[in-house]
Amino acid sequence: MSGIGSIFNTAGSALSVHKYGIEVTANNISNVDTPGYRRQSPVLQPVDPERVQNLIMGRGVEIDAVTSASDRFVENRLQQQRTSFSFYQEQNTYIKDIEQIFSPNSDSDVSSLLSTFWNSWQDVANNPSGTAERMVLSDNSALLGEGFNRLDSEMQSLVDGIDGSLGMGLQEVNLLADDVADLNQQILDAEIAGGTAHALRDVRDTKVDAIAEYMNISSFEAENGSLTLMAAGGIDLVRGNSSFDLSVDSGRVMLQGSGEQQWNITSGVESGKIGGWLDMRDNVIDGYQTDLDAVAHELIWQVNSQHSQGAGLENFDAVSGNYAVEDQTATLGASGLSYQDKVDVGEFKLWVYDGAGEVISGGESGFSINIDPDATTLDSLAADLSGVDNITAAVVENVLQITADDGSTFAFSDDTSNVLAALGINTFFTGDSAADMGINELVQSGGGFIAAGLIDGTGGQASGDNANAMAIADLQFTSMPIGDENGIVGMLDTTAENYYHTMLGSIGATSSGIAMNMETGDQMVRQLTDMRDSISAVSLDEEMINLMAYQSAYTAASKLVTTADEMLDTLLSMK
Secondary structure, three states: OHHHHHHHHHHHHHHHHHHHHHHHHHHHHHHHOOOOOOOOOEEEOOOOHHHHHHEEEOEEEEEEEEEEEEHHHHHHHHHHHHHHHHHHHHHHHHHHHHHHHHOOOOOOOOHHHHHHHHHHHHHHHHHOOOEEOOOOOEHHHHHHHHHHHHHHHHHHHOOOOOOHHHHHHHHHHHHHHHHHHHHOOOOHHHHHHHHHHOOHHHHHHHHHHHHHHOOOEEEEEOOOEEEEOOOOOHOOOEOOOOEEEEEEEEEEEEOOOOOEEEEOOHHOOHHHHHHHHHHHHHHHHHHHHHHHHHHHHHHHHHHHHHHOEEEOOOOEEEEEEOOOOOOOOHHHHHHOOOOOOHOOOOOEEEEEEOOOOOOEOOOOEEEEEEOOOOEEEEEHHHHHHHHOOOEEEEOOOOOEEEEOOOOEEEEEOOOOOOOHHHHHOOOOEOOOOOOOEEEOOHHHHOOOOOEEEOOOOOOOOOOOOOOHHHHHHHHOOEEEOOOOOOOOOOEEOOHHHHHHHHHHHHHHHHHHHHHHHHHHHHHHHHHHHHHHHHHHHOOOHHHHHHHHHHHHHHHHHHHHHHHHHHHHHHHHOOO
16 A cells, blocks of 8 residues: 555656646746746756665655746846947937038038138128128128027037936836835745745846846845845945935936935946936037037137227227126236137227318327236226227226217227227127127128228228238138137147038047947847847747646656556455
């Protein structure tokens, strides 16, 4: 009886184990398309044998564990490559937008507008008293300013779009981190009595992979199965069943601590979608905006500096500066002017004319106004100008205003101090950057205040004089120091057009580099995904083989029960 009973026990264990094997196989088959699911396999081992007389007899089979097929090294490499790929993928999206913004095929392309601007000055030089030429110059100059304005506005729109994506991305990471914390608790509850909650772990790993697509993270698993996630700087994002929120504060990525403390982790987020957005916003876009501003800043200055030396077809009866100081009592070199660094020790001449256009008595050689940027203030300059006959100067809202007495006019020449251009007196452009570049309202109509000529040593002006227009037109071919060390292109000694073309070339090179990195990253992700799938993914062919094997073993075990039952009947029927 003990021998037949042992057969029943052995057959029963076989039935139970191979039935469970079929269940595991069925679960694998049903999850063949489930993202993140790892193929499971029962691990079988023989039941401890027993001694029967002088023999050691086996007692069947039992399940030692159910394993999940994975290679942690491959999984970690795949996660890192996905993080890196997401970085370049997001950067590629925005660099393509930048290329489109600076596309030379646009009618409002700044390169074309620059060429048209210089040609317009050449036309004025060819006919300095021509009304049509002056109006065309005014219109084309306004279009050039609008072109720079458009580029800056569209680049700023990209920044705003990134900030919006950043906020939504951090919200998504917060939701995923909450899920990981909840799954930590579920896994602890499920495994408290022993065993491994593979399905819950697979779901948790899927959530962690999703977080890694947004930002670089590190993790470690405690002995109890709880997973700790750390963001940049080793600061906890998930610990146990608690998660800590990310937020945006003035463009910075902040991680909430366990108390009231917040950690600025912006500089440490170096990959993933968020890393790509931050690098594009703070380095690439900001760098090209800096380069664009550098072109506009120097172009405005060079044209204004030369324009302020000349005179138009008519003189001023009143003029206001286009640039304000921050403190009218401070020296010009420390007054907060946009171009205060351009002001130098020197002088300029002020010419005052009576109603007949003759130089007033006492000013036959022009009134010399001396400038020292370390001593002259806007208030003292206004006082010096007011000391000139028939002229009144004042500072109104930190801007210099000059007014002639009724019946008198005035003009400027020979400014060796650059103060007129720095204050925006007798200048052509307004603003000092791509965002605010425009043209002086006195020259908007293309009228007589476009300073195409120069005043001679006796205050005389000729309507056909084109000397200043020629000097401005020649700036197209004049090299000048342009750039900012914080830009992408940096400092160059070149023309405005060449610097702009260099910037366009840099954008193309940056785009090519990002695209190449993205392609390489995509190949690595595909390769590692295939490697991971060969280890962890469900193969229907393999599962069908397993199913037939378990089914055959189950059938054989059933036959063993039948055989044992017949043996028992035979024994019972014996008398």
